[in-house]
Every structure is written in structure tokens, then in C-alpha cells.
Amino acid sequence: AQSVTQLDSHVSVSEGTPVLLRCNYSSSYSPSLFWYVQHPNKGLQLLLKYTSAATLVKGINGFEAEFKKSETSFHLTKPSAHMSDAAEYFCVVRNYGGSQGNLIFGKGTKLSVKP
């Protein structure tokens, strides 16, 4: 069975400093992994996805994530935080064993950005 664990429920950074949101996964298969962002009162937006191609995945808004099989991790990073990055971030794995490939979400990490 697949699962994801987001290690931090809340991360606070200052504007202009690096962002690191941690995610570990568990999967019996070669996983498809995603990061989604949810801004208040808005739907989920796909930041990036890993589907067994390059291990370093670049997404939108300057975010990137590196798939590390040896560490079963898929941490999300950004070199320099912007105020608009404040949101909730979800690490997600595609569930191949469930109903037609649905998504399994982590519990989310709330990112706060201080001026």
C-alpha cells in the first residue's frame, strides 16, 4: 500500500530565505509523486510531479523536488521564499492499488512567510 508522511505540520520562514517542506513516502510500486498547493479559498494546484523520469523535478513558481529512492523522500524546496508562497502544501502519491489510481494525500504542511 502507498502512503505519504509530511514531517512538519507547520513551517515558518522569512521572505527571501530557503524553503524546505519534507515528505517521505511508502510504496510497493515505483511511485508517482506530486506536490499540490492550496491557497485559502482556492482549489488545489499542481506544483510538480515525479513519474519515474528525472529525479530532480522542477515545478511552477520556482519550486522543485528531488526523488530519493534510498531515503524514500520527496522533499519540496525553493531557494527564496516569497510572501505569496504562504499556503498549505500537500505531498501526494498515486494509489495504484485503489480505485482507478486515485491520490493519497499527506496531512499537509502550512507554510508561513514572514516579512
Next chain:
Amino acid sequence: GAVVSQHPSRVICKSGTSVKIECRSLDFQATTMFWYRQFPKQSLMLMATSNEGSKATYEQGVEKDKFLINHASLTLSTLTVTSAHPEDSSFYICSARHPSSGNTIYFGEGSWLTVV
């Protein structure tokens, strides 16, 4: 990117009444849509998979008679919460699989349901 729209974004209803939430894929046809529920400070949990032209597949623990799902067309799925109770108050969000975009999943904006 592709657009999935949910309506209403917020709804308040009285206990015992039913409320319908719509999920539309605006610029693509989706044979498969998913309905999730998010409790406060918790992650999204899949409720059911909606298949166009056939019955929805419900996850374990989800009451199919309470959460009615209809996927009558390739662009519309509806979730009806029947005989709503205050404990049904939650954030409901749908997603749709884009068949021509590597099966990428696109999410709606979500719907806040408050049952009073």
C-alpha cells in the same frame, strides 16, 4: 492548465435537508472524477470515485445512501449530501482526470458546507 469548477463554493443548509454540489470539467471530458472530504486540520480523504455512465465506487466507511454521486455526463459530476447533519459540515473538493494530459488530476476550488 485544465479547469475544473465547483459550485457552490460555500453553502449553509439546515439539518435534515439535502444539498447538491456540482463539479464540472470546463475544457475537457472526464470519464473519471473523484470526491474528497477534508476535516479541519486533516488531510483530504477520498470519498468516492465517480465514473461516467456507471455507479460510483465508494471508499470504505462512506455511506453511499447519504452521499449520492451522479456522473451523468463527461463534464459533470454531482455530490448530494442527503439528510444533512452538523457532522457533515466539511470542505468537499472534487477532481477530474484529464485523459489527454498524462492522466493529470485537476482539482476544483472546493465547497464549504455548513449544516446548522
